[in-house]
Amino acid sequence: MRFSRLASYLEKLEETTSRNLITEILAEVFREAKPGEIGKLCYLLQGRVAPLYEAVEFGVAEKFIIRAIAKAYDVPQDEVAYQFKKLGDIGKAAEEIQRGRPHFAEASRGKGDGGDLKVSQVFDALYEIAVSGGEGSQEKKITFLADLFARTDSLSSRYLARIPLDKLRLGFSETTILDALSWMLVGDKTLRMRLEDAYNVRPDIGYVAETVKKAGIKGLNSVRARVGSPVLAELCQRLPNADEMIKKMGEVAVEPKYDGVRVQIHYQRTGSRGQGTVKTFSRNLENTTAMFSELSEIGSELIAHDVILDCEAVGMDRHGNLVSFQETTTRKRKHDIAAAIKNVPLKFFVFDILYKNGKDLLATPLVRRREILEQSLKPRKLLALSPQIITHDSVALRTFHDVQLRKGLEGVVVKKWNSLYEPGRRGYSWVKFKEEEGKTGKLTDTIDAVVMGYYFGEGKRTGFGIGAFLVGVRRGDGFVTVTKVGTGVSDELWKELRAKLHAINTRTQPKEYHEVNKLFTPDVWVIPKIVVEIAGDDLTKSSTHGAGFAVRFPRLVRIRTDKGPREATTASEMAQMFAGQKSNTKK
Numbered sequence: 001m002r003f004s005r006l007a008s009y010l011e012k013l014e015e016t017t018s019r020n021l022i023t024e025i026l027a028e029v030f031r032e033a034k035p036g037e038i039g040k041l042c043y044l045l046q047g048r049v050a051p052l053y054e055a056v057e058f059g060v061a062e063k064f065i066i067r068a069i070a071k072a073y074d075v076p077q078d079e080v081a082y083q084f085k086k087l088g089d090i091g092k093a094a095e096e097i098q099r100g101r102p103h104f105a106e107a108s109r110g111k112g113d114g115g116d117l118k119v120s121q122v123f124d125a126l127y128e129i130a131v132s133g134g135e136g137s138q139e140k141k142i143t144f145l146a147d148l149f150a151r152t153d154s155l156s157s158r159y160l161a162r163i164p165l166d167k168l169r170l171g172f173s174e175t176t177i178l179d180a181l182s183w184m185l186v187g188d189k190t191l192r193m194r195l196e197d198a199y200n201v202r203p204d205i206g207y208v209a210e211t212v213k214k215a216g217i218k219g220l221n222s223v224r225a226r227v228g229s230p231v232l233a234e235l236c237q238r239l240p241n242a243d244e245m246i247k248k249m250g251e252v253a254v255e256p257k258y259d260g261v262r263v264q265i266h267y268q269r270t271g272s273r274g275q276g277t278v279k280t281f282s283r284n285l286e287n288t289t290a291m292f293s294e295l296s297e298i299g300s301e302l303i304a305h306d307v308i309l310d311c312e313a314v315g316m317d318r319h320g321n322l323v324s325f326q327e328t329t330t331r332k333r334k335h336d337i338a339a340a341i342k343n344v345p346l347k348f349f350v351f352d353i354l355y356k357n358g359k360d361l362l363a364t365p366l367v368r369r370r371e372i373l374e375q376s377l378k379p380r381k382l383l384a385l386s387p388q389i390i391t392h393d394s395v396a397l398r399t400f401h402d403v404q405l406r407k408g409l410e411g412v413v414v415k416k417w418n419s420l421y422e423p424g425r426r427g428y429s430w431v432k433f434k435e436e437e438g439k440t441g442k443l444t445d446t447i448d449a450v451v452m453g454y455y456f457g458e459g460k461r462t463g464f465g466i467g468a469f470l471v472g473v474r475r476g477d478g479f480v481t482v483t484k485v486g487t488g489v490s491d492e493l494w495k496e497l498r499a500k501l502h503a504i505n506t507r508t509q510p511k512e513y514h515e516v517n518k519l520f521t522p523d524v525w526v527i528p529k530i531v532v533e534i535a536g537d538d539l540t541k542s543s544t545h546g547a548g549f550a551v552r553f554p555r556l557v558r559i560r561t562d563k564g565p566r567e568a569t570t571a572s573e574m575a576q577m578f579a580g581q582k583s584n585t586k587k
Contacts, residue, residue: 001033003117006041007156013170017511019477022172023189026180033119035213039206040123042177047166049127051204053230055287058130058164060141062090065161068142069094072149073101088507090165091158099154117151126163167527171511173566174205175477181212191217198223200232200424201362203285224360227266227306230281231354231362232424234310236413236432238445238573240580242394242401245431251392251417253366254400257410257432258349258386259325260314261562263288265348267298268306275299284564294341294382295348301383304376310352312386315344322347322408329561350377351386351413354421362421369421390417401433410434426570445577446557447569450479451530452513453522454501457486464491466498470522471534473547475571478512479528480546481520482574483536488555497559504529515546528565533557539578547571549578 009029016022026045033041043049050056066084070077075097083093125148129141145164149157162168178199182191198220199208211219225231239245245252262283269276276299280288292313315328323344330344353373354361361369370388377385389400401412411434419429434445449471457467468486472479489497504526509516512528536551544550548571 001037001041001119003119003122003160004153004156005032006044006119007153007159010159010168010170011155013172014168017171019172019176022170023176023179023183026172026177027183030180030184030209030213033213035210037118037120037123038213039210041119042205042209044119044123044126044163045168045170045177046174046205047163047168049123049130051206051229051285053203053281053285053287055289056127056130058126058166060129060164062165064138064142065090065094065145065165068145069097069149069157069161071142071146073097089162091160091162091167094149094161095154095158098149098152098157116153117148117156122148122160129164167506169506169510169527173477173512174199174203177205177209181209185212185217194220196424201225202229203232203424204229225308225355225362226360227268227308227355228279230264230266230285231308231421232285233262233264233283234422234430235424235426235567236430237426237428238576238580239428239431239433242398242433245397245414245433246392246394248428249414249416249431251390252397253370253388253390253415253417254397254412255351255386255388255415256349256404256407257413257434258312258314258322259410260312260322260328260349261325263292263311263313263348264354265295265298265307265309265311265350267295267302267304267309269299269304271299282562283567284562292346294346298382301378301380302376303378305357306355307353307357307376308355309348309350309373310354311348311350311383313346313348316347325558346382347384348382349384349386351388352421362423365418365420366415367417397433447473447482447534447536447551447574447577448531448560448563448567449473449482449534450528450565450568451501451526451532452479452481452510452516452528453525454498455484456523461494464494464498466494466501469497469501470520471532472513472568473571473574474565474568475514475547478514479565479568480513480515480571481517482545482547482549483534483551483554484520485532485534485554485556487553488535488557493556493559500530500559501526517544517546519544531560531563531565531568533560539574541578547574549574 009025012025013022030038066077066080069080080093080097083096084090087093125144129144132141148160152160178195179189179192181195182189185191194217195208202223239248264281266279267276278295280292280295282288315323317323327344353369353376356372356376377383379385391397404412414431414433416429422429452470452472454466454469456462456465461467468484470481470484472481505524506527509525510527534551534554535557537553539549540552542548542550
């Protein structure tokens with residue numbers, strides 16, 4: 001497929017708001033793509049040149065793109081910067097400048113490509129830009145990108161400029177891509193769940209697309225967990241109390257809920273003395289290996305050749321006590337990691353095993369996985385087996401939960417004792433039982449919400465450039481509003497939040513945001529990237545918020561750097577929380 005052909009499809013997608021029509025357009029793109037290029041095409045649609053879990057990032061800003069455009073079209077950087085400021089979109093700035101200089105694409109015909117690059121050529125060049133490093137790499141990258149600009153038409157230049165910045169602004173996620181792959185195969189979305197099951201085990205959209213393009217849906221039968229490729233974490237559902245949990249789940253395993261960072265550890269032995277390679281991944285597929293360099297020593301604590309472990313990393317103080325989430329997440333810094341390891345040593349509380357010695361354990365019942373886990377660990381310095389009780393008694397469950405609260409933990413996670421591991425699913429196999437009513441307000445749980453935009457504020461906060469922000473919860477592949485937040489934020493956090501949001505602002509309302517009442521239109525929109533944890537007094541029905549509910553007296557608990565928009569609370573969960581709140585009120 002020619003890149004100009006892809007650009008024409010991208011323009012259609014950009015102008016389309018209908019989710020079904022977006023799906024059909026994508027399916028048309030996928031039908032036209034060749035088996036060897038559909039995977040690359042899917043990565044480009046995500047603004048990437050590798051799966052989400054691979055640490056291959058462009059790491060460039062608008063100034064880099066401005067320099068490349070100026071070099072490509074032989075214009076001053078100031079002219080590109082002026083067009084960017086006027087149009088508010090680096091892609092449209094590139095398009096505008098190239099449109100007045102068509103001779104660049106004409107001249108490239110002498111290079112044998114007809115002035116029109118193939119998708120695979122653009123992908124390969126962008127991959128080189130992403131992985132290039134060392135002395136002089138910046139200028140080399142700019143020259144590479146400038147050459148691509150000089151060989152594309154004006155519309156193609158719009159999207160070529162946006163891809164390295166992850167600003168395609170098409171308004172869909174991998175969920176819609178899976179819908180489109182189903183549509184490509186059978187003309188409807190009936191294969192979506194089968195595709196999603198495979199993606200949850202192997203969250204590589206390019207791999208999934210290439211597999212079904214070559215072998216059809218049956219090609220996914222061979223998808224298994226493997227060391228080095230993260231499995232999407234199983235997520236917790238909500239139930240209002242211990243009685244409901246036992247009634248719905250029967251015999252359960254009850255484990256402490258640590259206030260730490262979810263970490264998936266992948267280990268493969270390479271030597272006779274426990275030496276091995278280690279990779280770690282966050283719950284939102286970020287490769288976090290560099291942050292946990294001490295795990296290079298865990299071979300001596302494992303009785304296995306290779307494993308995938310699900311665990312929670314929690315910081316420890318010098319007395320051996322668990323520290324807060326905020327202190328633990330200081331380990332997520334990218335600089336001075338050695339100092340962070342010394343200042344915030346971690347304990348990894350292991351609660352599940354997904355793979356061992358070449359065998360995928362996802363379809364193995366929890367009761368057996370626990371046995372395998374216990375046989376695989378010899379905890380010493382880094383690893384600890386998370387304790388648990390097995391019960392079918394709500395009183396015992398509640399008692400264990402209260403003990404964890406007194407220890408300063410969040411509560412417990414309750415797991416159906418014979419359940420399979422369900423990657424990426426939020427079902428009733430795992431249920432969280434957090435705080436007692438009143439600890440974070442009358443709500444018995446907090447809400448993980450996506451920041452949709454922010455307001456400049458008044459008084460002192462005008463100096464921060466932010467005085468409140470709008471948040472929403474997930475509905476389908478998009479987000480609907482649930483509250484504005486202006487309290488629970490320190491001066492330093494306001495500044496930090498403003499910097500994070502400024503980096504992802506956009507002039508127009510993202511297509512993922514649905515049913516936003518004019519009353520809540522923010523001064524600045526942001527793309528859905530940042531998740532925050534919100535507490536409140538209670539929920540009320542709302543005719544103005546898209547979720548159908550509003551949070552009374554909302555306040556920020558923390559920024560959830562360990563979570564992505566996919567893991568935000570859903571509108572249906574809000575309805576469950578509201579029903580549980582009414583039930584508790586009656587009691």
